[in-house]
Amino acid sequence: QVQLVESGGGLVQAGGSLRLSCAVSGSIFSINAMGWYRQAPGKQRELVAHINSGGTTTSADSVKGRFTISRDNAKNTLYLEMNSLKRKDTAVYYCNADIIEWSTSNWVPVPARNYWGQGTQVTVSS
Numbered sequence: 615q616v617q618l619v620e621s622g623g624g625l626v627q628a629g630g631s632l633r634l635s636c637a638v639s640g641s642i643f644s645i646n647a648m649g650w651y652r653q654a655p656g657k658q659r660e661l662v663a664h665i666n667s668g669g670t671t672t673s674a675d676s677v678k679g680r681f682t683i684s685r686d687n688a689k690n691t692l693y694l695e696m697n698s699l700k701r702k703d704t705a706v707y708y709c710n711a712d713i714i715e716w717s718t719s720n721w722v723p724v725p726a727r728n729y730w731g732q733g734t735q736v737t738v739s740s
Contacts, residue, residue, distance in 0.1 A: 616640030616729055618709045623734030630699050636692040636709030636731055643723040646712040648685055648692045652705035663694060699738045706733040
């Protein structure tokens, strides 16, 4: 029942900006840590940025100073503000989250499970 849906990807020129969003829906008790990952053609998926339930963030060295991760708990939404985009940022960006759900059988919280979104394409041109 839980799903994560990314949006906001697209084509942008180098030096430009984009904001990605990840909307979480379902029978949710709470959302713990969340993060953005990306995967470029021929490369492994890598962590871009991470934010815990208290709002503490980390980011990969390759995006520090350019990307900012944030969350709106009231909207169950994760964001990635991407500035000063470079060609090397071209990739499919995926939302990830650890989510505590309500049990569908007995209406109590269950241990957190990890979920992925379907991804959104970001392409940076020269």
